[in-house]
Amino acid sequence: MLSHIVEELPQLVVNGLVVGTILALPAIGFTAIYAVLRFPNFTVASHATMGAYAGFVANVWLGLPIVPSLALAFLIPALSGLLCDEVVLKPLRRSSAATGPMAAAIAAVALTIALENVIRFVFGNDLRGYDLPVYRDWRFDLGFAFLRIGPQQVENAAISLAVMTAVFLFLAFTRTGKMMRAVADNPTLASIKGINAETVARLASLIGMGLVGVGGMLLGLDTSIDPLTGFRAVLTVFAAAVVGGLGSIPGAVVGAIAVGIGEELSLLVLDASYRTAVGFVAILVVLTFRPRGILGERAY
Amino acid sequence: MENYLVAMAVFAALYGMMALGLNVIWGMAGMINLGLVGFMAVGAYTSALVTVRHATWPMWAGVLAATAVSSLAGAAVARITARLKGDYLAIVTLGFSEVVRLVASNEIRFTNGTDGISAIPGPFRGQVAPATFNLIYLGLAAAALLLVFLLCQRLRHSPYGRVLRAIRDDDQVAAVAGKPVLRFKTEAFAIGAAITGFAGALYAHYNAYIAPEGFVPLITIYIVLALTAGGTGTNTGAVVGAALVVAFMEGTRFVVAAIPGLAAVQVAAVREFLIAALLILVLRYRPRGLFPEHHRRYPIPDERR
Numbered sequence: 115m116l117s118h119i120v121e122e123l124p125q126l127v128v129n130g131l132v133v134g135t136i137l138a139l140p141a142i143g144f145t146a147i148y149a150v151l152r153f154p155n156f157t158v159a160s161h162a163t164m165g166a167y168a169g170f171v172a173n174v175w176l177g178l179p180i181v182p183s184l185a186l187a188f189l190i191p192a193l194s195g196l197l198c199d200e201v202v203l204k205p206l207r208r209s210s211a212a213t214g215p216m217a218a219a220i221a222a223v224a225l226t227i228a229l230e231n232v233i234r235f236v237f238g239n240d241l242r243g244y245d246l247p248v249y250r251d252w253r254f255d256l257g258f259a260f261l262r263i264g265p266q267q268v269e270n271a272a273i274s275l276a277v278m279t280a281v282f283l284f285l286a287f288t289r290t291g292k293m294m295r296a297v298a299d300n301p302t303l304a305s306i307k308g309i310n311a312e313t314v315a316r317l318a319s320l321i322g323m324g325l326v327g328v329g330g331m332l333l334g335l336d337t338s339i340d341p342l343t344g345f346r347a348v349l350t351v352f353a354a355a356v357v358g359g360l361g362s363i364p365g366a367v368v369g370a371i372a373v374g375i376g377e378e379l380s381l382l383v384l385d386a387s388y389r390t391a392v393g394f395v396a397i398l399v400v401l402t403f404r405p406r407g408i409l410g411e412r413a414y
Numbered sequence: 415m416e417n418y419l420v421a422m423a424v425f426a427a428l429y430g431m432m433a434l435g436l437n438v439i440w441g442m443a444g445m446i447n448l449g450l451v452g453f454m455a456v457g458a459y460t461s462a463l464v465t466v467r468h469a470t471w472p473m474w475a476g477v478l479a480a481t482a483v484s485s486l487a488g489a490a491v492a493r494i495t496a497r498l499k500g501d502y503l504a505i506v507t508l509g510f511s512e513v514v515r516l517v518a519s520n521e522i523r524f525t526n527g528t529d530g531i532s533a534i535p536g537p538f539r540g541q542v543a544p545a546t547f548n549l550i551y552l553g554l555a556a557a558a559l560l561l562v563f564l565l566c567q568r569l570r571h572s573p574y575g576r577v578l579r580a581i582r583d584d585d586q587v588a589a590v591a592g593k594p595v596l597r598f599k600t601e602a603f604a605i606g607a608a609i610t611g612f613a614g615a616l617y618a619h620y621n622a623y624i625a626p627e628g629f630v631p632l633i634t635i636y637i638v639l640a641l642t643a644g645g646t647g648t649n650t651g652a653v654v655g656a657a658l659v660v661a662f663m664e665g666t667r668f669v670v671a672a673i674p675g676l677a678a679v680q681v682a683a684v685r686e687f688l689i690a691a692l693l694i695l696v697l698r699y700r701p702r703g704l705f706p707e708h709h710r711r712y713p714i715p716d717e718r719r
Contacts, residue, residue: 205698206697209701216500220446224697227687227690228691231683231684234682235683239679352508360501360502387516390516391513394512
């Protein structure tokens with residue numbers, strides 16, 4: 115039993131790292147939107163799917179290589195995310211009727227179903243795959259275990275890391291990035307300093323959903339895509355955001371990697387189909403013992 | 415056709431009960447629940463498991479067990495998240511319904527997986543003509559709806575219901591007034607989940623067949639739409655809203671099917687889109703529903719006198 119675990123462990127950790135690195139992008143998008151707009155935007159599910167399909171159209175129908183396709187997988191969900199927020203969700207967040215601020219969260223669930231069905235209307239329910247060159251996996255002999263790594267996996271993780279680095283540089287060093295962090299940190303103080311919260315909110319929706327879209331396409335590159343691609347990943351994305359601390363961007367990265375590895379390690383004891391349930395259990399455990407997550411602020 | 419209308423009336427009653435359940439959670443206690451379909455599935459599966467798959471309990475015992483189990487599930491979910499911001503409850507409930515579906519699809523020995531459970535017993539099923547069975551069940555569902563409705567009315571107008579509404583409007587004020595907010599919230603959530611599970615069990619016994627793909631998030635949207643369209647906070651609104659939602663769902667079936675040149679998957683997509691869009695429109699333009707909750711206003715006494 116023990117030797118079996120030792121043999122499996124390196125492979126599972128590597129797989130978890132790759133999955134976690136990819137899922138960090140939608141988790142950053144979700145948590146960044148939460149940080150600025152203060153509500154869970156559940157349209158991450160359909161925007162991840164939308165990114166996957168935008169990339170599919172660019173890659174398969176237009177014949178573009180992967181990296182330019184990813185640009186489209188960013189752009190389309192980004193614009194859709196902005197539009198959805200402006201037209202549907204923002205007016206609901208503002209209305210202080212009996213339904214309260216939670217109306218926007220409910221509307222977001224309805225909206226994600228609506229968008230998912232727009233995609234289904236156009237593309238149908240069939241599984242679709244990207245046009246990718248087939249590589250042979252690299253194999254490593256570690257002495258006590260064998261490791262198999264697919265070049266596509268490495269490429270996806272590298273793309274994700276590059277996008278993440280860009281996001282961090284943007285937030286840390288540009289004026290706009292600092293404005294966004296200021297609003298997330300203390301909206302009142304930010305508005306006293308003359309920061310336009312409207313602009314920052316629009317940027318958060320735009321960039322957040324764009325990252326979600328890129329994440330959706332990277333997920334699709336690994337397997338195939340269908341209208342539920344985003345929905346299946348959404349529990350893991352929530353788990354990443356909550357475990358890391360809702361509203362904390364570094365937290366989302368840490369959370370995504372922790373949940374990614376946790377999900378893979380669960381394969382040692384659980385059936386593969388329970389992988390996403392691990393994310394849910396992680397949410398419950400974190401909310402019970404440390405609701406603010408690893409790097410978040412207070413949660414009540 | 416007559417049979418079809420009776421079946422729709424049964425569904426309207428079932429959705430009416432679930433909307434009443436949501437009204438306790440959201441309309442009275444102000445807590446969000448985006449995983450209603452999960453509690454419905456817990457109820458449906460509990461009753462199906464004990465009446466046909468793993469035991470042969472009578473139907474009433476199965477429904478009772480379903481109510482108990484779903485209320486425990488509700489209490490557990492609420493206990494963990496009730497002290498946190500509503501956003502966490504939204505995430506956890508949404509996740510809960512997904513995990514329920516995941517377990518139902520994968521615990522094949524326990525739930526028969528994606529093949530579902532069939533031959534769930536119903537009162538006099540097989541002994542009478544299907545049309546008569548439908549009518550009997552309509553009577554049963556209507557009685558159950560009336561029972562739940564009266565219960566919710568009692569709850570709403572009792573001191574207990576008043577505390578819940580106080581918590582909804584401002585839980586800090588309620589806490590200052592010495593009300594154990596956490597306990598009230600957990601109980602309200604458990605009551606609402608119990609009602610939803612009860613309706614779920616009745617659904618299983620009516621349909622005779624349940625499968626994981628029958629418990630999709632769209633059902634949660636139906637229930638939220640029923641309550642919101644009727645009027646959040648009022649029990650009459652929940653019941654009327656449910657009837658309207660079923661009428662709308664069925665109406666789209668005929669209208670969308672009449673559009674020429676659509677594939678079956680496209681027809682389904684258009685219908686789901688319309689339901690989701692309708693909820694968004696109602697939330698935006700009729701947030702208080704057709705039967706808004708009345709707030710009695712007490713004028714502030716004139717200070718000069």
